[in-house]
Ligand SMILES: CCCCCCCC/C=C\CCCCCCCCCCCCC/C=C/C(=O)SCCNC(=O)CCNC(=O)[C@H](O)C(C)(C)COP(=O)(O)OP(=O)(O)OC[C@H]1O[C@@H](n2cnc3c(N)ncnc32)[C@H](O)[C@@H]1OP(=O)(O)O
């Protein structure tokens with residue numbers, strides 16, 4: 325906020341019962357992370373190249389060229405200022421524009437790191453790190469996305485020349501969707517079925533050069549282009565999602581990523597001791613980052629909706645006084661505050677997921693693979709539930725802002741358009757929950773075998789207790805006890821998984837059973853993932869959390885998140901007998917009273933996200949709350965208002981009006 329500018333939300337900030345600066349540290353993860361984030365936010369906001377308020381007005385070509393300019397400028401600044409990886413990734417965050425660089429750094433580099441041998445990494449990574457080559461992740465095809473094993477592109481080994489021949493045999497085998505592919509990437513990690521000596525060996529990654537490093541023209545045998553406009557204006561259209569066909573393109577043998585499987589000069593296929601699933605490792609990495617992104621997108625929408633709800637007034641004027649702030653309506657609170665709590669919940673679960681991922685990666689380096697299934701289930705499941713909830717929440721925030729939320733300059737329409745594909749990319753959310761369900765059913769089926777479930781399924785080891793326990797909640801206060809809440813969530817989740825396993829056992833063919841019961845399985849998987857989020861929020865509160873009143877606020881938010889989920893899925897809790905209808909009603913009573921506790925802190929709780937006005941790019945979410953004059957000024961800046969009488973008046977409006985006059989005379 326400018327020094328000396330009026331703060332229309334000052335009154336809201338004064339009622340906060342906690343130290344906002346300390347909460348900023350907790351949200352950022354550490355004082356260091358906050359400092360870096362703050363510095364990078366200011367660096368981006370103060371640089372006119374990173375302006376983004378005109379984005380939705382630009383044509384596709386203008387938008388794309390502007391994104392190229394921003395990416396080049398960002399890279400220049402990163403090099404000039406010798407920014408660290410952490411600082412560079414914050415620059416990317418605050419520039420806030422999907423670009424080919426996301427796929428280069430987020431998937432191409434990790435694919436080589438995770439699936440390449442030492443020698444391959446030494447050869448390719450230095451080039452990629454300096455951006456002397458630009459890469460994308462070309463897996464999905466026109467006819468096959470979710471089913472990776474169904475990909476059609478082939479990579480046939482030619483022992484005569486020691487090369488692979490990469491080929492797209494059908495229209496449906498055309499690569500379709502990869503970001504950065506359409507117009508920018510010089511290279512791709514392309515996924516194809518490996519064929520050696522007429523035998524198939526599953527899908528593997530191959531580094532393929534697509535374009536000349538001299539004039540950017542596609543290399544022989546490569547057909548490549550952009551797949552066209554996507555949902556919304558601005559939004560994801562800054563990305564060149566592409567189509568790619570290979571016509572018998574030859575690449576050297578050593579461009580197959582060979583950490584999992586090697587093909588020798590003689591055409592011998594050697595399986596290493598690394599599990600085949602590691603070929604999917606890049607997706608696990610990105611799914612984990614997507615959970616953190618969910619908390620960012622959600623907190624951004626909630627920040628806008630909360631500040632605006634404190635500014636906006638409707639009804640309730642007494643004796644000519646001001647009307648009621650819409651944030652004081654209980655309905656507004658019951659729609660908004662659970663989303664605020666969810667933003668914090670997703671933040672902390674993403675912190676935990678990152679540590680799980682780091683731990684599993686270290687184990688993989690040491691040749692320990694036992695924790696891979698859990699890492700897959702957690703990343704897949706949490707990616708699924710957090711992105712679905714966030715996409716719904718952004719739309720809810722738009723509605724919470726009434727009519728003005730529909731204006732592009734509220735920031736919410738573009739945020740929604742840019743965010744919703746997260747429910748689909750890196751694995752369709754339903755497909756991913758089915759993966760979690762497989763993991764859960766397997767865990768349940770092994771319960772009698774003496775195998776002790778660990779990690780996030782450890783609670784299933786107490787199946788005997790959880791299958792018959794009764795919640796002892798007797799008052800609304802009891803729902804503030806984390807142990808009571810967790811047990812209800814565990815009982816619900818376990819009972820849903822066990823019911824699925826029992827129903828599956830009735831089918832002679834397990835795969836047929838899995839297909840028939842898929843909808844129930846997805847619900848059981850979601851229940852398990854919600855339990856993880858709730859548990860990790862409560863576990864966060866076991867840590868030392870400094871700052872006046874900070875822990876107290878987080879306790880309130882953790883209870884709101886848990887009880888909101890309980891209320892939303894009350895049917896599950898009741899039908900599994902995990903709680904009684906009376907206990908469900910008490911949970912709702914508690915939720916109402918928690919909303920009243922959040923109310924005086926709401927604006928401060930979104931200030932703790934520490935978002936600049938540049939990043940929010942929302943008139944409604946401005947830090948100073950000066951909404952109406954800005955909306956009014958912004959309206960006049962619209963190109964339609966460049967002239968008082970619009971283009972087209974002479975051709976289309978005037979003749980119409982004249983005709984109406986003639987008709988009126990008849
Ligand atoms: C302008 C700005 C400029 C700024 C510039 C600044 C400079 C930059 C500087 C720094 C910047 C940093 C920036 C970084 C940004 C990073 C952001 C990244 C953004 C990403 C954007 C996203 C783009 C989207 C990409 C994609 O979508 S890629 C394609 C994704 N595709 C999928 O997800 C497909 C989903 N399908 C599958 O995963 C599989 O087919 C399947 C559904 C899992 C089924 O597989 P299948 O083999 O058939 O398996 P099953 O038989 O079911 O299972 C067998 C077995 O395997 C286990 N399994 C399955 N998957 C995994 C796994 N992943 N890991 C481990 N195990 C797995 C499964 O459980 C089974 O196990 P069991 O046999 O034990 O049961």
Ligand SMILES: Cc1cc2nc3c(=O)[nH]c(=O)nc-3n(C[C@H](O)[C@H](O)[C@H](O)COP(=O)(O)OP(=O)(O)OC[C@H]3O[C@@H](n4cnc5c(N)ncnc54)[C@H](O)[C@@H]3O)c2cc1C
Pocket residue numbers: 427461462463464467468469470471500501502503560565745748749750751752753754755758842
């Ligand atoms: C913006 C964006 C960026 C992308 N970037 C990349 C990229 O960089 N690289 C890349 O390789 N790909 C990329 N993709 C592709 C993306 O990974 C796929 O779209 C995604 O994996 C979903 O696959 P699909 O499109 O085949 O959906 P489908 O699987 O065809 O899904 C269609 C419907 O079928 C349902 N369904 C499918 N299978 C099952 C099942 N077994 N059981 C029940 N229901 C099922 C789904 O739930 C969904 O409702 C991107 C996609 C988008 C939208």
